[in-house]
Amino acid sequence: MKFCWIPLLLVSCAAAAMTPSRLIANIPGRTTVSLDGAWHAIVDPFENGQPRGFFHDDKPKDKSDLVEYSFDASPVLNVPGDWNTQREALMFYEGPVWYRREFSYHKHEGTRVFVYFGAANYRTAVYLNGEKLGEHEGGFTPFDFEVTSTLREGGNSLIVEVNNTRRPDGVPGMRFDWWSYGGITRDVELVEVPETFIQDYWVQLARGSQNEISGWVQLNGAQARQKVTVEIPEAHVRETFNSDTNGRASFRLTGRWELWSPEHPKLYDVVLTSGGETVRDQIGFRTIEAQGTKILLNGKPIFLRGISMHEEAPFREGRAFSAEDAQTLLGWVKELGCNFVRFAHYPHNENEIRLADRMGLLVWSEIPVYWDLDWRNPATLATAQAQLRDMIARDHNRAAVVLWSLSNETPVKAERLTFLTQLAQDAREMDSTRLITSALNHVDNTAPDERTLSDPLGEVLDVLGLNEYLGWYGGRPEDADKLQWKLTWNKPLIVSEFGGGAPYGRHGDTDERWTEEYQDNLFQHQLDMVERMPNLAGLSPWVLMDFRSPLRMLPGVQDYHNRKGVISNRGQRKMAFYTLQRFYRKIAEGGTQNH
Numbered sequence: 013m014k015f016c017w018i019p020l021l022l023v024s025c026a027a028a029a030m031t032p033s034r035l036i037a038n039i040p041g042r043t044t045v046s047l048d049g050a051w052h053a054i055v056d057p058f059e060n061g062q063p064r065g066f067f068h069d070d071k072p073k074d075k076s077d078l079v080e081y082s083f084d085a086s087p088v089l090n091v092p093g094d095w096n097t098q099r100e101a102l103m104f105y106e107g108p109v110w111y112r113r114e115f116s117y118h119k120h121e122g123t124r125v126f127v128y129f130g131a132a133n134y135r136t137a138v139y140l141n142g143e144k145l146g147e148h149e150g151g152f153t154p155f156d157f158e159v160t161s162t163l164r165e166g167g168n169s170l171i172v173e174v175n176n177t178r179r180p181d182g183v184p185g186m187r188f189d190w191w192s193y194g195g196i197t198r199d200v201e202l203v204e205v206p207e208t209f210i211q212d213y214w215v216q217l218a219r220g221s222q223n224e225i226s227g228w229v230q231l232n233g234a235q236a237r238q239k240v241t242v243e244i245p246e247a248h249v250r251e252t253f254n255s256d257t258n259g260r261a262s263f264r265l266t267g268r269w270e271l272w273s274p275e276h277p278k279l280y281d282v283v284l285t286s287g288g289e290t291v292r293d294q295i296g297f298r299t300i301e302a303q304g305t306k307i308l309l310n311g312k313p314i315f316l317r318g319i320s321m322h323e324e325a326p327f328r329e330g331r332a333f334s335a336e337d338a339q340t341l342l343g344w345v346k347e348l349g350c351n352f353v354r355f356a357h358y359p360h361n362e363n364e365i366r367l368a369d370r371m372g373l374l375v376w377s378e379i380p381v382y383w384d385l386d387w388r389n390p391a392t393l394a395t396a397q398a399q400l401r402d403m404i405a406r407d408h409n410r411a412a413v414v415l416w417s418l419s420n421e422t423p424v425k426a427e428r429l430t431f432l433t434q435l436a437q438d439a440r441e442m443d444s445t446r447l448i449t450s451a452l453n454h455v456d457n458t459a460p461d462e463r464t465l466s467d468p469l470g471e472v473l474d475v476l477g478l479n480e481y482l483g484w485y486g487g488r489p490e491d492a493d494k495l496q497w498k499l500t501w502n503k504p505l506i507v508s509e510f511g512g513g514a515p516y517g518r519h520g521d522t523d524e525r526w527t528e529e530y531q532d533n534l535f536q537h538q539l540d541m542v543e544r545m546p547n548l549a550g551l552s553p554w555v556l557m558d559f560r561s562p563l564r565m566l567p568g569v570q571d572y573h574n575r576k577g578v579i580s581n582r583g584q585r586k587m588a589f590y591t592l593q594r595f596y597r598k599i600a601e602g603g604t605q606n607h
């Protein structure tokens with residue numbers, strides 16, 4: 013490794029292990045113009061829009077001209093937001109919807125412009141002024157396209173086709189236990205950057221070090237060789253270095269940092285300057301490791317008191333997307349006594365991740381490789397790899413994120429193991445500092461009251477996730493009392509799911525299904541059992557809040573909702589909420605023998 017000496021700094025010129033993304037990092041820290049708001053939208057169940065060229069936004073040339081569509085005359089949908097909960101007729105709709113946003117723009121000399129989408133579910137095609145910018149697949153990761161040369165001075169027409177139809181080769185595939193909310197479900201922004209700009213950067217502690225920050229900055233533009241300055245004003249750090257012919261500069265900063273933790277979620281202002289551009293971010297520094305059967309945060313064992321949650325809006329239902337949604341949902345997570353949250357089963361919006369950074373919540377972030385996929389299909393693997401890449405690209409500077417999860421409850425078969433082993437390798441290449449996990453649910457009944465977690469995927473994971481539903485999908489809650497668990501690997505274990513369903517306010521005996529008493533009794537027996545499990549490093553019971561699902565159709569009980577929430581989607585806390593809260597309070601006060 014070559015070293016170039018700069019006073020007080022040892023700058024490693026070797027490229028750090030992490031690969032740059034294609035995405036523009038840290039949109040909140042950029043110069044942006046929001047395109048959120050009311051977009052005219054055409055619902056297109058027979059996929060008429062492509063052959064008819066809706067992206068041209070044709071208007072009749074005279075009173076005899078035939079044009080059989082009109083964005084101007086079509087009703088609007090709010091962006092961001094799923095279409096399902098905006099119009100009753102669209103609640104179950106699967107197919108394309110064409111959105112149009114007209115906007116005027118004044119070009120600035122020496123500025124490049126990108127259009128950025130926080131997410132759109134599931135497949136998206138984007139057109140500006142009749143020209144196709146590109147396509148994107150995946151419902152929960154950001155994407156952007158450069159529009160510098162396509163933008164017009166004055167009036168512009170941005171047209172977006174979003175199709176939420178499930179696909180056998182998709183990620184997720186055809187069956188999943190959440191609502192397939194379609195639409196432009198997160199923010200849309202125009203992003204203005206200089207000709208050569210800071211596209212991406214990595215500023216995190218080097219693996220295993222509490223003092224050395226290992227970082228890089230990736231420039232994008234013709235002037236690849238630039239002076240790049242990193243400032244951390246509070247730490248009196250201000251260093252300048254040169255990027256190489258690829259626009260990349262790697263560096264190391266040594267210092268004594270206040271480490272980020274749930275108790276002290278310390279974020280430093282980080283200021284990156286290159287050419288005429290300044291990008292500001294707030295970054296926490298911490299280490300996360302798996303050592304034997306423990307998870308170490310900043311070198312000390314930590315027990316993860318968590319809960320799983322979907323990106324479901326509290327009260328109004330539909331896809332959550334706003335800072336207010338994040339504040340409500342993570343406020344409930346904190347009220348439970350959690351220091352950990354599992355963002356199931358797909359990357360959640362950036363408001364949630366950045367709020368977790370500020371609140372001191374450790375995050376399990378996951379791509380929707382869920383249940384069964386078309387494991388042998390290279391296109392399916394490529395889609396999963398792209399979603400993993402973009403999840404890591406967006407959040408690799410967020411201290412809160414400590415676990416990248418590759419999958420949830422996938423079947424034990426050779427082609428699935430090959431697929432996920434590749435994803436594990438990709439994740440480690442992109443990010444050598446965080447832990448790799450998956451939620452496994454294949455266990456062997458190795459004796460009458462003994463279960464063994466032996467899923468071969470455990471071999472490639474740093475941390476084992478286990479979903480088990482004893483007492484709900486089979487058996488009685490009391491059966492947990494005598495159950496013994498074994499693990500094939502001596503690795504840390506997170507019980508990533510257990511739970512049972514109950515509509516808020518439905519009461520009865522503890523053995524009466526669908527009552528709060530049944531759910532609460534299940535939690536009590538599960539918590540007693542979980543405490544006895546080997547290598548337990550944390551848990552994230554299923555689930556924070558009731559959520560919509562096309563698989564849950566019991567009238568009067570589910571009404572297309574999964575009722576395993578400890579909170580109803582009206583914010584009503586069920587009995588199990590308080591049982592879990594008491595359990596975490598006991599752990600936090602050091603009152604249990606294992607943690």
Ligand code: GCU
Binds near residue numbers: 189420509554574576
């Ligand atoms: C599964 C799955 C969840 C699902 C839950 C349930 O294990 O991981 O996505 O909602 O269990 O059955 O309610």
